[in-house]
Amino acid sequence: MQLNTKNSFTQNLPADPILENSRRQVKSACFSYVIPKSPSQPEILHVSRDMAKTLGITEADISTKAFLNVFSGQQVLENTRPYAMCYGGHQFGNWAGQLGDGRAINLFEVEHDNKHWAVQLKGAGETPYSRTADGLAVLRSSIREYLCSEVMFYLGVPTTRALSLALTGDDVLRDMMYDGNAAYEKGAIVTRVAPSFIRFGSFEIFAARQDHKTLKTLVDYTIKHHFPHLGLPSKATYIQFFAEVSQRTLEMIIHWQRVGFVHGVMNTDNMSILGLTIDYGPYGWLEGFDFGWTPNTTDNQHKRYRYGNQPNIGLWNLYQLANALYPLIEDTEPLEDILETYKGDFEKKSLEMMRSKLGLAQNDDQDSMLIQDLEDALLLTETDMTLFFRNLSNFKKGDGAKGLDIVKDAFYIPNDIADNVAQQWRDWFKAYDSRLENELLSDEKRKVNMNATNPKYVLRNYMAQLAIDDANKGDYKRIDELFQLLKQPYAEQPEYEKWFAKRPDWAKHKVGCSMLSCSS
Numbered sequence: 273m274q275l276n277t278k279n280s281f282t283q284n285l286p287a288d289p290i291l292e293n294s295r296r297q298v299k300s301a302c303f304s305y306v307i308p309k310s311p312s313q314p315e316i317l318h319v320s321r322d323m324a325k326t327l328g329i330t331e332a333d334i335s336t337k338a339f340l341n342v343f344s345g346q347q348v349l350e351n352t353r354p355y356a357m358c359y360g361g362h363q364f365g366n367w368a369g370q371l372g373d374g375r376a377i378n379l380f381e382v383e384h385d386n387k388h389w390a391v392q393l394k395g396a397g398e399t400p401y402s403r404t405a406d407g408l409a410v411l412r413s414s415i416r417e418y419l420c421s422e423v424m425f426y427l428g429v430p431t432t433r434a435l436s437l438a439l440t441g442d443d444v445l446r447d448m449m450y451d452g453n454a455a456y457e458k459g460a461i462v463t464r465v466a467p468s469f470i471r472f473g474s475f476e477i478f479a480a481r482q483d484h485k486t487l488k489t490l491v492d493y494t495i496k497h498h499f500p501h502l503g504l505p506s507k508a509t510y511i512q513f514f515a516e517v518s519q520r521t522l523e524m525i526i527h528w529q530r531v532g533f534v535h536g537v538m539n540t541d542n543m544s545i546l547g548l549t550i551d552y553g554p555y556g557w558l559e560g561f562d563f564g565w566t567p568n569t570t571d572n573q574h575k576r577y578r579y580g581n582q583p584n585i586g587l588w589n590l591y592q593l594a595n596a597l598y599p600l601i602e603d604t605e606p607l608e609d610i611l612e613t614y615k616g617d618f619e620k621k622s623l624e625m626m627r628s629k630l631g632l633a634q635n636d637d638q639d640s641m642l643i644q645d646l647e648d649a650l651l652l653t654e655t656d657m658t659l660f661f662r663n664l665s666n667f668k669k670g671d672g673a674k675g676l677d678i679v680k681d682a683f684y685i686p687n688d689i690a691d692n693v694a695q696q697w698r699d700w701f702k703a704y705d706s707r708l709e710n711e712l713l714s715d716e717k718r719k720v721n722m723n724a725t726n727p728k729y730v731l732r733n734y735m736a737q738l739a740i741d742d743a744n745k746g747d748y749k750r751i752d753e754l755f756q757l758l759k760q761p762y763a764e765q766p767e768y769e770k771w772f773a774k775r776p777d778w779a780k781h782k783v784g785c786s787m788l789s790c791s792s
């Protein structure tokens with residue numbers, strides 16, 4: 273395996289001088305050197321071929337001992353030096369102090385085809401940032417992270433990627449529902465890839481410690497390496513930097529809303545500075561369309577990170593980042609303007625996104641009303657988001673009276689739609705139908721456009737759980753089946769039609785399907 277490795281992060285940023293792998297507060301440094309734990313019986317379960325190719329890893333490389341060793345933490349490549357990054361974060365609205373890579377270990381960077389990637393193992397053992405935990409990850413959460421990050425990529429959502437999923441051969445103790453029933457589970461490692469894993473919390477930690485020198489070093493590094501088009505460091509450049517991060521964050525969240533993805537733990541330590549979805553923990557996919565839904569049981573009470581609140585939380589998190597950058601800018605006004613812009617852009621971009629889901633290429637002043645009425649109707653009875661929007665593309669001009677039949681499959685209890693609900697839907701379809709009269713595209717063309725924005729297949733919560741249940745029994749075929757299916761989430765793929773269906777009844781209240789804890 274010939275990788276064109278680089279070490280720009282460690283070469284350009286201050287290192288923790290202590291080399292011992294013990295838990296500690298790390299000051300004035302962006303990272304600590306650390307060696308991954310040696311797995312006792314590593315095994316590669318799945319590899320993302322596209323991702324491998326992007327890094328310059330060939331098909332032949334994938335089956336080598338070197339590939340297994342490097343991406344299970346067994347072997348450190350020559351001329352590379354693994355490290356864990358220091359960051360802090362606001363968790364559920366409160367400053368949590370130093371967090372850092374407690375179980376992520378960066379291996380190296382790779383340059384290939386003029387692109388620069390950071391490669392890291394998640395679950396490869398303890399680091400100075402592990403606090404009270406073990407640095408490990410279990411198979412169930414690793415399958416979820418591995419599949420979902422690649423699925424998001426194929427859905428066109430900005431995201432960190434995954435290269436491989438490996439078993440370590442070691443058991444890991446977890447109390448999955450935090451109810452005193454701890455049990456051993458299989459340990460696993462996901463190799464993650466992104467241009468950078470720097471988070472909002474990477475900056476917050478230095479601002480909180482009033483270490484403005486290291487803060488500036490990290491901001492300048494980030495701009496030079498990841499936002500080079502913004503130019504040399506200056507106050508104006510820092511403001512531009514914040515504006516671009518805001519924009520990217522908003523764009524990412526609008527994509528989440530489009531596909532029905534609920535992140536589940538939008539703490540500032542889980543916000544990428546590049547606007548990539550990061551940390552696939554207790555995330556979930558909407559089944560019934562519901563602004564109030566979150567899969568994360570830890571957040572059950574306040575539902576801070578519910579579907580409908582994600583854009584607001586994006587803004588809240590950007591406030592924290594603005595506070596962290598303030599010492600370098602010393603002027604609140606431009607930062608406040610950018611946050612105001614986020615609010616306006618959010619309205620604009622949500623409307624654009626919903627228009628595209630409805631196949632509306634023209635602008636009409638009444639569209640926000642039409643969309644509001646649709647959202648009201650979707651909330652009346654449990655209505656599957658993915659099925660609804662996908663089936664809506666079969667609607668043809670003049671179909672007003674048939675609308676309900678066209679989307680009927682999306683209702684969880686189709687035979688039990690109350691008269692007033694049915695009436696509300698009929699009214700909505702009538703309005704939609706007359707709105708379509710302003711559209712210039714043919715029914716066929718509109719359908720093509722809608723199907724490019726409304727996925728036919730997503731990683732439904734129960735689908736990942738089926739793959740996990742099989743994997744816990746030693747059968748890994750379902751991981752590959754879902755991987756292959758979700759590489760083309762917008763394509764019809766008739767051979768996979770069985771996955772174009774509502775959540776089955778058994779999954780409604782099952783742990784791992786509708787409920788997820790942070791235990792991973």
Ligand SMILES: Nc1ncnc2c1ncn2[C@@H]1O[C@H](COP(=O)(O)OP(=O)(O)OP(=O)(O)O)[C@@H](O)[C@H]1O
Pocket residue numbers: 371372373374375376394401402403405406407408409537541542550551552553790792
């Ligand atoms: N098993 C663990 N061992 C050590 N540290 C952990 C463990 N699980 C979580 N942490 C740490 O707790 C903090 C919050 O955890 P969170 O669940 O957001 O992250 P994560 O899933 O471990 O990682 P990432 O954000 O890199 O995807 C992070 O600092 C993380 O490294």
Ligand SMILES: [Mg+2]
Pocket residue numbers: 541542551
């Ligand atoms: Mg995290």
